[in-house]
Amino acid sequence: xALRASKRKNVVVRGDKKIRLPDVPTLKIEQEYWASGIRHxxxxxxxxxxxxxxxxxxxxxxxxxxxxxxKIRDSKLLDAARREELVPKIEERSVACGVGHxxxxxxxxxxxxxxxxxxxxxxLESIEGVEIDVxxxxxxxxxxxxERVKPVxxxxxxxxxIAAASILAKVERDSLMTAFGEQYPxxxxxxxxxxxxxxxxxVLRRVGPAPIHRKSFAPVAEVLGKTRYEVxxxxxxxxSLSG
Numbered sequence: 001x002a003l004r005a006s007k008r009k010n011v012v013v014r015g016d017k018k019i020r021l022p023d024v025p026t027l028k029i030e031q032e033y034w035a036s037g038i039r040h041x042x043x044x045x046x047x048x049x050x051x052x053x054x055x056x057x058x059x060x061x062x063x064x065x066x067x068x069x070x071k072i073r074d075s076k077l078l079d080a081a082r083r084e085e086l087v088p089k090i091e092e093r094s095v096a097c098g099v100g101h102x103x104x105x106x107x108x109x110x111x112x113x114x115x116x117x118x119x120x121x122x123x124l125e126s127i128e129g130v131e132i133d134v135x136x137x138x139x140x141x142x143x144x145x146x147e148r149v150k151p152v153x154x155x156x157x158x159x160x161x162i163a164a165a166s167i168l169a170k171v172e173r174d175s176l177m178t179a180f181g182e183q184y185p186x187x188x189x190x191x192x193x194x195x196x197x198x199x200x201x202x203v204l205r206r207v208g209p210a211p212i213h214r215k216s217f218a219p220v221a222e223v224l225g226k227t228r229y230e231v232x233x234x235x236x237x238x239x240s241l242s243g
Contacts, residue, residue, distance in 0.1 A: 025072060025163040027063070029136060029152065034065040038133045040095065043161030044120055045138040047075070047169040049112060052204070052220055053187075053194035053213045054177050055101040056115050059169030060123035061161050062095045062130055069093060072163045074156035075170035083171050090164045097164070098126030099172045108216045116143040138162045184210045 030041045040062050048056040063069065072090075075083055091097055100122025102115035110118065120143065124132065135148045138155035155162040174193055181190030187210055192200045194212075196219075204213070204223060213220045 025074070025156070025158055025160045027067070027069070027160050029159050030063065030065075030161055033134055039065060040130055040132050041134045041136060041161060042124070042127070042132045043136045043138075043155070043159055043163075043165045044123065044144070045075075045156055045162050045166035045169055046116055046119065047166065047173045048194065049116065050196075051194035051214075052196055052200065052217050053104065053189065053210065054180060055103050055173065056107060056112065056119050057169045057173040057176075058100050058116065058119040058123045059097070059165035059167070059172070060099070060120075060127055061090065061097040061164040061168060062127065062132065063093070063161055063164075064095050067093065069160045069164065072160050072167070074163050075166040076156075078167070080174065083167050086164075086167050087171050090168060094164070096127040096130045097168055098123050099168050100124070100126060101173075101176075104212050104214045107214050111216075113143050117145055120144045136162055138166070180210075180212055184212070 030043075033041045042060055042062045044058055044060050046056060046058045048054060069090075072086065078086070100119040102110075102119040102122075106118060107115040120137075124135075132148060134150060135144065135146060136155060136159055137144060137149050137151050138159075140151050140153045142149045142151055152159060152162060156166045157163075177193040178190040180194075181188065186207055187203050188199055189212075191197075194200075201219060204219065209215065209220050209223060215221060215224055
């Protein structure tokens with residue numbers, strides 16, 4: 001069952017129960033695994049799932065048992081400068097970390113869930129010399145399809161490791177989209193990062209899709225005359241895909 005937001009700060013609602021999220025992510029989940037003898041707990045989070053253009057990106061991070069990390073937040077709660085400032089600190093303090101991408105072409109070919117799994121596997125493959133025991137995956141579904149996965153709803157608000165992964169993924173993908181903005185200046189990718197916005201939709205309908213647009217996503221698909229996925233904004237403010 002999905003969680004929905006409450007009007008109270010840091011409170012989400014699941015069924016008839018209200019759940020208060022911590023003010024900042026902690027290592028409580030990781031510490032429970034460490035205490036049981038499990039050594040390497042990876043956190044994974046994705047960025048770009050609901051975008052109309054560019055890749056979907058997954059970050060992966062592993063901290064040593066007993067590590068302390070402060071000032072880590074869900075990437076969506078930090079501005080760009082703060083996220084970029086935290087990346088070298090995460091890289092320095094982590095046992096290992098990495099990022100994986102799945103291109104817009106792979107999203108169109110395999111679907112968003114298949115592409116997320118592909119990006120996640122690439123992120124894990126980029127982590128060398130570390131045998132992962134448990135994978136904390138943000139969200140309520142396992143798009144990776146790995147027996148080590150433990151989905152964590154609102155994981156980027158609960159787990160420092162997942163929040164760190166979200167920062168790595170966000171900074172990496174934003175950098176790619178900024179570069180695409182220089183390559184295709186009429187679309188403004190450096191600003192909206194490929195997500196739906198009034199400016200983005202106006203250019204898309206006037207000029208047509210760029211090579212990096214996801215042809216299976218509406219309204220890109222509508223411009224091309226074929227719809228596969230529709231991007232919707234839920235009451236929580238989060239994006240979901242249907243189709």
